[in-house]
Amino acid sequence: MPRPVSRSVRLLLLLSLWAAAFLASSISPPLLDDADATHSQAAQYMLHHGDWVTLHVDGIRYLEKAPLPYWIVAVSMKLFGENAFAAHLPLALTVLGLALLAWRWAARAFDEDTAFLAALMTLTSTGVFLFTRVFIPDVLLALLLCLSLYAALRALEGDSPRHAYLFWIALALAVLTKGLVALVFAFAAIGLFLLFTRRLRELSKLRPVTGTLLMLAIAAPWHILAGLRNTGGANGHGFFWFYFVNEHILRFLGRRLPRDYNKMPAAAYWLAHLVWLFPWSLFLPAAFSRRQAEPRSTFGRDTLTLLALYSAFVLLFFSLSTNQEYYTLPAYLPLLMLLASRLTQSDSSKRITLALASFTVLGAAIAITLFVGLWQSRALPFNPDIGSALARRAVGNYTLSMSHFFDLTGPSFAALRLPAIIAMITFAIGPAIALTQWTKQRRLIPAATTVAITTTVFFVAAHIALVRFAPMLSSEAFATCIRTLEQRDPTAQTALYGDQAYGSSIPFYLGQEVALVDGRSTSMLFGSTFPDAPPIFLTPSQYAAQWGIGPRKLLFVPDEKRQVVDQLLGTRSILVMTQSGKALLTDRPLP
Structure with missing residues (x-):
C-alpha cells in the first residue's frame, strides 16, 4: 500500500503550480489594450487624484463598474508601482484564494482527497487561467460569492452567528465587486436550497435582519456617495439610472446603451464550458456513474445540493442575458467541486x-x-x-x-x-x-x-x-515612443483616433489624459455628457483643421482606422512608427 502524501506536501504542490501559472505570469506582458488597461486607468486615477468614489478613465466618468477591484489594484499600485504586475497580482492572489476555499470547503464536506482534487482542478482549469490574463472583476466575484455560500452553509449547520455575519460581509463585498447580480445569485441559491430541503424555518440562522443592516452598512455608502456626486448626465440621468437601470436591467435584456456587447449562440454558450473546464471536463462521464457513495455528513449532502442549485442558476441566468465568455466564471468552483466529489466517491474506474x-x-x-x-x-x-x-x-x-x-x-x-x-x-x-x-x-x-x-x-x-x-494586443511601445518625443518637444499634444479601447494602454503608461478623435463612444459615451467633462473629444473635421497648426500633434491610429485617417489627413502626415498595423503619426518633421 503506497504511503499517503502529507497535507503539507500537497499544499506545497498547489502553491508551486499556482506560482508557475499565475504569479510568474503577472509580470508580463505589459497591460493590454481594451479592458485590461482601461480598468487599470480607473485604479491609476484613484491613486493620482484621491477620488475613491467616482471611477474615471482618461479623465471621463466611468460609472458602469463597482469599485472594490479598483480600490484593491490602486493599493497594489501604491505598493508595487504603476505597472502590469501591480494590476495583475490581485488577480493571481484571488485565484489562490479560490483554490484554498475549494480545499477547505471540500475537506469539511467530503475528505482530504476530494479537497486536494477540487483545489487542483480550480488551479488548472482552462477558463480560470484564460479569464485572469486581463484585469476583470469576475474571479473576485467568484471568490466572494463562493465564500458567502460556504459561510451560509456553516451558519445553517451549526447556528453560528460568526458564519452568518461572514455570509453578509462577503455578500456586501461581492456587491461592491460586480453590483446587484451578486445578490441575485446568492439569494436565489440560498432560497432554492431552503425550499428544496424544506428548511425555510432555518432562515433565522442567517440573521436576516441584523445581517442585512451589516451588508447595507458596508455596501450602501459608496452607492449613495456615487449617486450624490454624479448627477446631470445625458437626459438628466445620473449614476443611479446609469448604474442600476442601464447596467443591470437593460444589460440583462440586451438593451443597454451603448449596445456594444454581443451574445454567444446558445449551442456555443453551453459547449464552450467543456473548453473552460478542460481538461477536467473529460471526466464528466465518470461523474455520472450509477454507483456513488453518498457523503457521510449532512454538511456534505447539503454542499452537493447547494452547489448544484447555485451553478445551475448562474448558467441559466447568463444563457438568457447578454453575455461574455467569462461571465459564468462564478460557477466554475461549484462545478469543479461537484465533479471532484463524484470522482472520489464513485466506483467508475x-x-x-x-x-x-x-x-x-x-x-x-x-x-x-x-x-x-x-x-x-x-x-x-x-x-x-x-x-x-x-x-x-x-x-x-x-x-x-x-x-x-x-x-x-x-x-x-x-x-x-x-x-x-x-x-x-x-x-x-x-x-x-x-x-x-x-x-x-x-x-x-x-x-x-x-x-x-x-x-x-x-x-x-x-x-x-x-x-x-x-505588440498586437498592447500599445505600450507607442507610449514609450510618445514619451521620448514629448521629452524633446514638451508642447507636443497626443491624441488617439477612435474609441479609447483601441489604445487604452497609452494613457495608462503616459500617466496623463489624451485627446480622443471620433472617440465619444462605448464606455466613454455617458461620462462625456456631464458638464464638467474635460474637453478631450474632437470630431475628425476639428482635428484635421488643427493638424499642422500650433503645437506638434502626435496621433495614434489603430489598424481598424488607418484607412479612414489616411483619407482624412492625406499626405500631411509623417509616420513615426508602426507595429501590428497600428501607427503613430505626426504633423511635421521630427527633430
Whole structure:
C-alpha cells in the first residue's frame, strides 16, 4: 500500500503550480489594450487624484463598474508601482484564494482527497487561467460569492452567528465587486436550497435582519456617495439610472446603451464550458456513474445540493442575458467541486480510464498538429511583430473576448516556436504518464496530479505565446515612443483616433489624459455628457483643421482606422512608427 502524501506536501504542490501559472505570469506582458488597461486607468486615477468614489478613465466618468477591484489594484499600485504586475497580482492572489476555499470547503464536506482534487482542478482549469490574463472583476466575484455560500452553509449547520455575519460581509463585498447580480445569485441559491430541503424555518440562522443592516452598512455608502456626486448626465440621468437601470436591467435584456456587447449562440454558450473546464471536463462521464457513495455528513449532502442549485442558476441566468465568455466564471468552483466529489466517491474506474485515454489521444493529436506547424514554418523567419502576420476576420465584430483567436494564420506560427515546442512535448508525454499511472495503480490522485502538472506546463507555454502577441494586443511601445518625443518637444499634444479601447494602454503608461478623435463612444459615451467633462473629444473635421497648426500633434491610429485617417489627413502626415498595423503619426518633421 503506497504511503499517503502529507497535507503539507500537497499544499506545497498547489502553491508551486499556482506560482508557475499565475504569479510568474503577472509580470508580463505589459497591460493590454481594451479592458485590461482601461480598468487599470480607473485604479491609476484613484491613486493620482484621491477620488475613491467616482471611477474615471482618461479623465471621463466611468460609472458602469463597482469599485472594490479598483480600490484593491490602486493599493497594489501604491505598493508595487504603476505597472502590469501591480494590476495583475490581485488577480493571481484571488485565484489562490479560490483554490484554498475549494480545499477547505471540500475537506469539511467530503475528505482530504476530494479537497486536494477540487483545489487542483480550480488551479488548472482552462477558463480560470484564460479569464485572469486581463484585469476583470469576475474571479473576485467568484471568490466572494463562493465564500458567502460556504459561510451560509456553516451558519445553517451549526447556528453560528460568526458564519452568518461572514455570509453578509462577503455578500456586501461581492456587491461592491460586480453590483446587484451578486445578490441575485446568492439569494436565489440560498432560497432554492431552503425550499428544496424544506428548511425555510432555518432562515433565522442567517440573521436576516441584523445581517442585512451589516451588508447595507458596508455596501450602501459608496452607492449613495456615487449617486450624490454624479448627477446631470445625458437626459438628466445620473449614476443611479446609469448604474442600476442601464447596467443591470437593460444589460440583462440586451438593451443597454451603448449596445456594444454581443451574445454567444446558445449551442456555443453551453459547449464552450467543456473548453473552460478542460481538461477536467473529460471526466464528466465518470461523474455520472450509477454507483456513488453518498457523503457521510449532512454538511456534505447539503454542499452537493447547494452547489448544484447555485451553478445551475448562474448558467441559466447568463444563457438568457447578454453575455461574455467569462461571465459564468462564478460557477466554475461549484462545478469543479461537484465533479471532484463524484470522482472520489464513485466506483467508475472504466470511465476514468476512458477520460485519461481521451486525454492521451487528444494530447497526441495536439502534439502532432504542433509538430506539423513547426515543420511547415521551419524555414520562415522569426517575426517579433506577430500582429503583422495575423488576419483581420472580426469574428463577433470583436465584441466577444475570444474573437482574436480566429485571426491566427500560418505565417504567425513562426513567432510561436518556443511555446509550441513546450506544448508539443508536454502533450506528447504528460497525458500518457497519467494514463500509465492509473492503469498500474488505480489511484486517482497521482494520475490527476500528473494531469494538473501537464496542464500547468501548457499554461506556461500559453503565457509565453501571449507575451509574443503583446505588440498586437498592447500599445505600450507607442507610449514609450510618445514619451521620448514629448521629452524633446514638451508642447507636443497626443491624441488617439477612435474609441479609447483601441489604445487604452497609452494613457495608462503616459500617466496623463489624451485627446480622443471620433472617440465619444462605448464606455466613454455617458461620462462625456456631464458638464464638467474635460474637453478631450474632437470630431475628425476639428482635428484635421488643427493638424499642422500650433503645437506638434502626435496621433495614434489603430489598424481598424488607418484607412479612414489616411483619407482624412492625406499626405500631411509623417509616420513615426508602426507595429501590428497600428501607427503613430505626426504633423511635421521630427527633430
